[in-house]
Amino acid sequence: MAAYDDIADWYEERFLTAQRGDPLGIGRTVRDLLGDGAGTCLEIGCGTGVHATLLRELGWTPVGVDLSAGMLRHARARLPVVRADASRLPLRDDSVPAAVAVMVHTDMPAYPDVLREVARVLRPGGMFVHVGVHPCFCGGFADRGDPAAVVVRPGYLDVHHTRESWTDQGLRDKVGASHWPLPTLLNAFLDAGLTPRRFAEGGTPVPVVLAAATTKPPHTRPAPSP
Template sequence: MAATPAYDEIADWYEKVFLGGDGTGKERHAGAEEEGHAGARGAGGDALGLGRVLRDLLGPGAGVCLEVGCGTGVHARTVRELGWTPFGIDLSSGMLRYARGRLPVARADAERLPIRDGALPAAIAMMVHTDMPGYATALREVARVLRPGGVFVHVGVHPCFCGGFADRSDPAAVVIHPGYVDGHWTKASWTDQGVRSRVGATHWPLPDLTRMFLDAGLTLERFAETGEPTPIVLAVQARKP
């Protein structure tokens, strides 16, 4: 478990400035779409369609739905509206200070979930995989704690169009620089108004990210992309056989 989670240092900024302190998961910084856990403000308040894609891929259900890397817990409302009982884990005590008002939480490492085998019917990870250098291990842990038939929804920044190699300063013409295939950690970002320039991000090309799901023993079922004009979000619905 990391001794000093990076998000501890920016938790107050994240909640009060980046999210605006309203708990809706909508950033107030225009153009910071791929920079954090939540969706950018826009028409309907969900320009990236995170709520929509989560509702579509998770679907209605009952029982505990684990959120891996829950941050400040802004997605708990959507999970609850679908009938699930949200429960979150995160390494950052600073972020969990805000999450506790939104869902039950525990400070825990995604690579060592404090949950018994086959205990859960559902799990989600919302815009956090670039925060987890050990995401492959985290996916194996998700597969371990899911019961057979359990669903996992991954919603993350699109590996092909977001990262230190992607210049999104012109919304109409995203420029992709060399670096996509490298797979690396970096604080490079086209904007200094978001999360990545503060805590950095780990990048995996699409084949590597996809292979992580398969190596974890999860069956890929559905996919979705959101964001315009070039996709910002890639979402995956997977299931434990």
């Protein structure tokens, strides 16, 4: 997306530096929920490709897809990539054994459609791991200025897109974020035909991350769009 094209260098050189050391447990969560494997692991919204090393350590062969040419300019040194809309993946049905989306679902206004595409391209029995910001405690409605006392104001219950943010050092004030309440997000997995297997939270003392490991049941197709 154009918004990420404009900040790609800042993201690579400054934002990621502040995330070193896995303060939110994102890497640990991917390890726990995805686990060891073999074959292609498609990373939806791969950005600059910073998770490729972890996927390789787990035995997977990472391949990335992202819409931002600026982000992919950095990612190409880390993994094979293709520039494409995640809601229209350029892959065959039942073609990949695993896929992940790491901290990107709020960047995708059509994320329920993305989940349907993930279900389409996964092999029967294949795994999809979603790791994203926690919908209950992160968003324009949440003030995290005091980590020990997050203030949640009205707005959580509405599906919306916003650039409101409690800080100007993050991403949301620059590129905005789409928000789905927890039931809406979880139901999107079910509507796509994905079966939840495990859930996890990360970040303390109030969670920042919500993650889900899901699988595609054998010989099924996603339900038609409503």
